[in-house]
Amino acid sequence: MIYIRKRKTPNIIVEKATAIKKDPASGYEKLELPKDSTQLRFLFEQMPKATIRSELIKEQHGLCAYCMRRITGQQNDTKIEHYKALSMDKERALDYQNYLGVCYGGEHDSPEQNKQCLCCDASRGDKELTISPWNQRQMQAIGYYKNGEIYVRPNVGLGSELQNAMQADIDDVLHLNGEKDSNGKIEWDTRSKLVAGRRCICDSVHSQFDRWSKKGFLTVDYLQEKIEKLESQLKGDNIADEYIGVRLYLYKRKKEKLEKQK
Numbered sequence: 738m739i740y741i742r743k744r745k746t747p748n749i750i751v752e753k754a755t756a757i758k759k760d761p762a763s764g765y766e767k768l769e770l771p772k773d774s775t776q777l778r779f780l781f782e783q784m785p786k787a788t789i790r791s792e793l794i795k796e797q798h799g800l801c802a803y804c805m806r807r808i809t810g811q812q813n814d815t816k817i818e819h820y821k822a823l824s825m826d827k828e829r830a831l832d833y834q835n836y837l838g839v840c841y842g843g844e845h846d847s848p849e850q851n852k853q854c855l856c857c858d859a860s861r862g863d864k865e866l867t868i869s870p871w872n873q874r875q876m877q878a879i880g881y882y883k884n885g886e887i888y889v890r891p892n893v894g895l896g897s898e899l900q901n902a903m904q905a906d907i908d909d910v911l912h913l914n915g916e917k918d919s920n921g922k923i924e925w926d927t928r929s930k931l932v933a934g935r936r937c938i939c940d941s942v943h944s945q946f947d948r949w950s951k952k953g954f955l956t957v958d959y960l961q962e963k964i965e966k967l968e969s970q971l972k973g974d975n976i977a978d979e980y981i982g983v984r985l986y987l988y989k990r991k992k993e994k995l996e997k998q999k
């Protein structure tokens with residue numbers, strides 16, 4: 738998961754939302770949640786969804802807000818997620834500032850074994866989240882183990898309560914680590930193979946480090962250059978590599994380690 742800088746709501750989206758809310762025929766005014774969720778969803782369906790998806794793709798650089806897999810903005814691979822669930826928050830149901838672009842969480846992938854679980858929104862449903870890709874402080878605390886597991890780093894100033902709530906969202910709500918056993922060990926991957934995907938990046942980075950080290954390239958300055966190059970993928974409307982957060986994290990930690998050794 739990486740930080741997403743939310744952009745201003747495009748005018749066309751503001752105008753449509755306002756028109757729906759003001760239209761007496763829409764019934765918006767009288768809707769009460771959670772009982773009228775179906776009618777509210779019907780109004781949401783009238784929003785300019787293709788425009789919303791393409792705006793989300795730009796601000797998220799072509800990555801699912803939760804798992805960092807590729808999404809293209811097409812209806813068949815990109816869902817518009819309500820961060821505050823539609824059934825819980827009428828005001829924010831038609832508000833672009835409450836939208837994230839997310840993947841289908843494996844719903845379209847065929848299961849190799851029936852134990853593989855769904856991730857992201859497909860796993861979350863309407864559950865409330867503490868973790869937020871719009872929160873820079875939270876996102877700076879995200880780390881990855883060599884086995885591809887995503888975790889919230891302790892001792893980075895979040896406090897244990899917030900840290901635990903974020904980890905529970907990762908493991909139990911969004912299922913970004915597949916299924917874990919009672920000892921917290923990963924038993925099987927998600928259907929979208931997130932753990933394997935992230936592990937593949939970890940392996941690639943560690944063999945890069947070996948190569949760079951042998952050639953004498955593995956220095957703070959060299960890593961800084963690599964970090965800046967990666968971060969340039971997260972500027973403007975650029976499309977970033979899948980799982981880019983993993984590589985960035987590993988480069989940054991390695992750089993910190995080298996700085997301490999100086």
Ligand SMILES: [Zn+2]
Nearest residue numbers: 801804840857
């Ligand atoms: Zn996803």
